[in-house]
Amino acid sequence: MGKVLTVDTMNANVKKVEYAVRGPIVQRAVQIEKELKEGVKKPFNEVIKANIGDAHAMGQQPITFFRQVLALCSYPELLDDNKFPEDAKNRARRILKACGGSSIGTIDCVRQDVSRYIEHRDGGIACDPDNIYLTTGASDGIVTILKLLTTGEGRTRTGVMISIPQYPLYSAALAELGAVQINYYLNEEKCWSLDIDELQRSLEAAREHCRPRVLCIINPGNPTGQVQSRQCIEDVIRFAAKEHLFLMADEVYQDNVYAEGCAFHSFKKVLFEMGPKFSSTVELASFHSTSKCYMGECGFRGGYMEVINMDPEVKAQLTKLVSVRLCPPVPGQALMALVTNPPQPGEPSYAQFIAEKTATLNNLAQKAKMTEEILNTVPGIRCNPVQGAMYSFPRITLPERAIKDAKAKGQVPDMFYCMKLLEETGICLVPGSGFGQKEGTFHFRMTILPPTDKLQTMLRKLKEFHQQFTQQYS
Amino acid sequence: MGKVLTVDTMNANVKKVEYAVRGPIVQRAVQIEKELKEGVKKPFNEVIKANIGDAHAMGQQPITFFRQVLALCSYPELLDDNKFPEDAKNRARRILKACGGSSIGTIDCVRQDVSRYIEHRDGGIACDPDNIYLTTGASDGIVTILKLLTTGEGRTRTGVMISIPQYPLYSAALAELGAVQINYYLNEEKCWSLDIDELQRSLEAAREHCRPRVLCIINPGNPTGQVQSRQCIEDVIRFAAKEHLFLMADEVYQDNVYAEGCAFHSFKKVLFEMGPKFSSTVELASFHSTSKCYMGECGFRGGYMEVINMDPEVKAQLTKLVSVRLCPPVPGQALMALVTNPPQPGEPSYAQFIAEKTATLNNLAQKAKMTEEILNTVPGIRCNPVQGAMYSFPRITLPERAIKDAKAKGQVPDMFYCMKLLEETGICLVPGSGFGQKEGTFHFRMTILPPTDKLQTMLRKLKEFHQQFTQQYS
Numbered sequence: 001m002g003k004v005l006t007v008d009t010m011n012a013n014v015k016k017v018e019y020a021v022r023g024p025i026v027q028r029a030v031q032i033e034k035e036l037k038e039g040v041k042k043p044f045n046e047v048i049k050a051n052i053g054d055a056h057a058m059g060q061q062p063i064t065f066f067r068q069v070l071a072l073c074s075y076p077e078l079l080d081d082n083k084f085p086e087d088a089k090n091r092a093r094r095i096l097k098a099c100g101g102s103s104i105g106t107i108d109c110v111r112q113d114v115s116r117y118i119e120h121r122d123g124g125i126a127c128d129p130d131n132i133y134l135t136t137g138a139s140d141g142i143v144t145i146l147k148l149l150t151t152g153e154g155r156t157r158t159g160v161m162i163s164i165p166q167y168p169l170y171s172a173a174l175a176e177l178g179a180v181q182i183n184y185y186l187n188e189e190k191c192w193s194l195d196i197d198e199l200q201r202s203l204e205a206a207r208e209h210c211r212p213r214v215l216c217i218i219n220p221g222n223p224t225g226q227v228q229s230r231q232c233i234e235d236v237i238r239f240a241a242k243e244h245l246f247l248m249a250d251e252v253y254q255d256n257v258y259a260e261g262c263a264f265h266s267f268k269k270v271l272f273e274m275g276p277k278f279s280s281t282v283e284l285a286s287f288h289s290t291s292k293c294y295m296g297e298c299g300f301r302g303g304y305m306e307v308i309n310m311d312p313e314v315k316a317q318l319t320k321l322v323s324v325r326l327c328p329p330v331p332g333q334a335l336m337a338l339v340t341n342p343p344q345p346g347e348p349s350y351a352q353f354i355a356e357k358t359a360t361l362n363n364l365a366q367k368a369k370m371t372e373e374i375l376n377t378v379p380g381i382r383c384n385p386v387q388g389a390m391y392s393f394p395r396i397t398l399p400e401r402a403i404k405d406a407k408a409k410g411q412v413p414d415m416f417y418c419m420k421l422l423e424e425t426g427i428c429l430v431p432g433s434g435f436g437q438k439e440g441t442f443h444f445r446m447t448i449l450p451p452t453d454k455l456q457t458m459l460r461k462l463k464e465f466h467q468q469f470t471q472q473y474s
Numbered sequence: 475m476g477k478v479l480t481v482d483t484m485n486a487n488v489k490k491v492e493y494a495v496r497g498p499i500v501q502r503a504v505q506i507e508k509e510l511k512e513g514v515k516k517p518f519n520e521v522i523k524a525n526i527g528d529a530h531a532m533g534q535q536p537i538t539f540f541r542q543v544l545a546l547c548s549y550p551e552l553l554d555d556n557k558f559p560e561d562a563k564n565r566a567r568r569i570l571k572a573c574g575g576s577s578i579g580t581i582d583c584v585r586q587d588v589s590r591y592i593e594h595r596d597g598g599i600a601c602d603p604d605n606i607y608l609t610t611g612a613s614d615g616i617v618t619i620l621k622l623l624t625t626g627e628g629r630t631r632t633g634v635m636i637s638i639p640q641y642p643l644y645s646a647a648l649a650e651l652g653a654v655q656i657n658y659y660l661n662e663e664k665c666w667s668l669d670i671d672e673l674q675r676s677l678e679a680a681r682e683h684c685r686p687r688v689l690c691i692i693n694p695g696n697p698t699g700q701v702q703s704r705q706c707i708e709d710v711i712r713f714a715a716k717e718h719l720f721l722m723a724d725e726v727y728q729d730n731v732y733a734e735g736c737a738f739h740s741f742k743k744v745l746f747e748m749g750p751k752f753s754s755t756v757e758l759a760s761f762h763s764t765s766k767c768y769m770g771e772c773g774f775r776g777g778y779m780e781v782i783n784m785d786p787e788v789k790a791q792l793t794k795l796v797s798v799r800l801c802p803p804v805p806g807q808a809l810m811a812l813v814t815n816p817p818q819p820g821e822p823s824y825a826q827f828i829a830e831k832t833a834t835l836n837n838l839a840q841k842a843k844m845t846e847e848i849l850n851t852v853p854g855i856r857c858n859p860v861q862g863a864m865y866s867f868p869r870i871t872l873p874e875r876a877i878k879d880a881k882a883k884g885q886v887p888d889m890f891y892c893m894k895l896l897e898e899t900g901i902c903l904v905p906g907s908g909f910g911q912k913e914g915t916f917h918f919r920m921t922i923l924p925p926t927d928k929l930q931t932m933l934r935k936l937k938e939f940h941q942q943f944t945q946q947y948s
Contacts, residue, residue: 003783004757005687011625017798075541151485168798298801323495324650332803
């Protein structure tokens with residue numbers, strides 16, 4: 001008798017899941033690192049990982065105040081230590097006290113902090129803590145809301161509109177849940193902007209074979225780095241209202257805005273500024289996390305979602321559903337409390353906090369600019385401005401012969417390109433095909449996270465590689 | 475136009491999910507706490523929560539060494555502080571170093587620590603770190619394995635055998651995944667032991683309407699507190715082999731064994747001691763977490779699973795699936811490294827670590843005994859020995875008239891009982907119906923976690939309540 005569980009007898013939806021960010025390129029990169037350690041000769045000394053948005057792994061320093069409070073919460077005897085500033089101690093005492101009284105999984109004061117943060121961010125528009133659900137990173141919240149929305153079979157199956165290129169969590173979650181993925185394409189020629197006509201086109205095409213119910217937006221964009229204009233957000237909300245779609249706004253890069261003339265506008269704020277016709281009807285879930293922005297604390301898996309205009313009975317179902325999985329990690333919850341309630345003017349840690357936050361964001365802005373500029377000096381690479389988030393998603397021209405060779409090897413051409421880049425230079429990127437792209441175009445996603453000097457070296461090596469590659473296959 | 479997402483148009487599987495541990499009783503308990511704060515007069519001063527297995531929430535102290543290392547990892551500047559012992563600093567340095575080099579989500583040294591821990595626990599039986607998957611608490615691992623195993627439609631739908639009474643994570647996960655729940659009843663008369671004939675009966679009945687593929691065991695038992703004998707585990711393994719079932723062993727209470735003559739035997743160890751006929755064929759996933767035992771660190775959401783004899787292609791699918799959700803919380807991973815690699819003899823923290831661990835486990839053993847003894851003095855309550863885990867699950871006799879009154883109110887009788895108990899005494903328990911029980915029998919689950927004096931008071935109040943209740947409805 002064979003095994004109970006084989007690829008032939010396993011959940012077919014799981015098999016359909018794809019996740020390029022940790023795909024074969026990364027596996028090979030890990031292998032190469034091992035080989036380097038074992039003394040295998042390579043044309044480079046180290047693997048440079050520009051594949052995932054983990055800022056600290058690339059050397060970004062955590063915010064001191066956050067880590068002080070977390071240490072105090074972990075080991076409260078440090079509350080007697082005069083090395084720690086009073087405001088850090090006060091935050092720790094407050095969190096510890098709230099934990100002691102908690103029986104419902106999430107720490108109540110965190111939801112209050114989150115709700116005040118949102119109100120402040122959105123110029124005073126009210127935020128009810130009962131609309132806040134703490135999550136294990138944003139991914140957890142996104143999957144949970146998609147799960148609620150997934151129903152039907154065949155032509156009544158829930159369809160979910162996602163941007164292409166997309167962050168592959170979305171396609172993976174939809175595959176796992178058995179929902180229908182509806183692709184709308186961002187406009188690369190217009191700096192990856194979102195086009196309402198394209199939304200309309202993809203919606204109408206999808207209605208032939210499923211029931212579209214959800215529209216997902218990532219702003220600032222991953223992997224494409226664009227920042228949506230206020231006008232665009234208004235148009236999207238109008239579209240969702242007209243077409244009766246549930247809106248999901250992935251806003252985890254809300255502090256990561258670099259380009260002049262760009263600003264972050266939350267979907268919540270724009271929705272409420274559009275007046276009651278929209279603010280009292282359009283259903284919206286927005287997501288944030290501790291993993292990006294100036295914090296970069298991926299490892300703590302902190303996050304929240306705010307739900308607007310959600311049916312109260314559905315909210316009760318949501319509360320039940322998240323209870324089964326018990327609480328999100330408490331250190332992540334504590335961190336979210338600090339992110340949403342950081343040191344204030346007059347508090348002892350304020351100056352250092354602002355200095356660290358500003359330095360981190362300025363450094364990212366500088367690297368965003370540098371990435372765009374250097375990439376655009378390479379013939380055959382065209383890079384849109386990195387307006388926000390942590391990634392560039394440049395288009396690459398691949399010679400016909402490279403495309404043929406890739407196909408002969410059974411590889412997608414940009415996978416072929418990225419694998420060769422890794423083998424020859426140690427640079428680890430993710431092929432554009434992992435995020436989706438227009439048929440016949442090729443891209444890669446590169447984070448802007450390596451330290452400035454390393455990023456510069458990397459971009460120089462990439463330039464040389466691309467020129468050689470083009471020559472070799474022309 | 476109505477809302478996009480309503481209870482009528484939401485995922486029907488989610489609606490079927492039930493989770494009694496955080497149900498109406500707990501919601502009412504939270505409300506009562508608020509009322510007490512607001513000065514509402516009650517016949518009691520505080521709500522005593524004996525509903526969830528959160529040891530720290532009930533006053534159990536965390537292990538000093540664990541918290542020291544976590545503080546050092548959170549705020550590495552403390553590495554210069556001579557208040558911290560050297561072994562704590564060494565552990566922190568090792569974890570921090572491993573984090574720096576990590577690109578694959580989980581910290582590699584944690585899986586190595588886990589694997590050495592398992593080898594030591596199981597008397598030297600080899601454990602391959604590649605069979606270890608770190609998880610966000612045990613729940614996460616359990617749901618993930620169930621997800622892999624869920625396939626089919628109608629009569630080919632995957633059936634999963636779970637004990638009744640069960641921990642409601644299982645029924646909730648099966649409802650959400652749309653798998654078929656197959657109930658096998660534990661034998662209350664024989665101290666909640668597992669009976670192979672009953673497994674056979676439930677399996678055969680289930681084969682009429684689904685495809686049974688999985689057998690889940692919780693040992694030590696939740697909510698029933700029994701500890702399985704080595705013989706019983708052998709029989710279960712033989713049964714799984716004969717009936718071609720994938721075994722899932724929930725072993726999160728592996729250190730919580732109190733009764734004389736009882737010992738924890740891991741399914742892995744027994745499997746390998748049964749020889750290659752079994753050890754090379756039976757597919758097994760076992761689960762552990764940082765939340766129970768002497769650690770009680772629920773908030774960190776640390777856990778691991780070990781998979782044995784899993785098809786390599788399925789393992790690749792599993793690795794992909796967990797990658798999409800990114801890594802388990804890093805503080806939880808670090809904690810798992812400490813639990814599986816605690817201070818050793820000769821290290822400065824060893825004596826304190828052993829003293830704290832022993833004191834916690836002894837205290838639990840004492841409370842387990844006390845709970846059983848006091849409950850069994852109450853006419854109409856019959857409590858099996860609490861051999862392990864953290865719960866008693868006593869059977870209660872309810873007067874006919876109480877059962878009638880409950881039904882008239884649309885309440886399950888033991889819910890009616892527990893709600894009344896809460897209102898009159900402030901004691902918060904979970905009705906047996908939330909875990910499943912034989913038709914016509916009634917129980918409640920009560921944790922043994924309140925501090926000894928509070929537990930004693932609680933048991934006394936419970937006794938008085940039960941006597942009054944019986945009188946009132948007779």
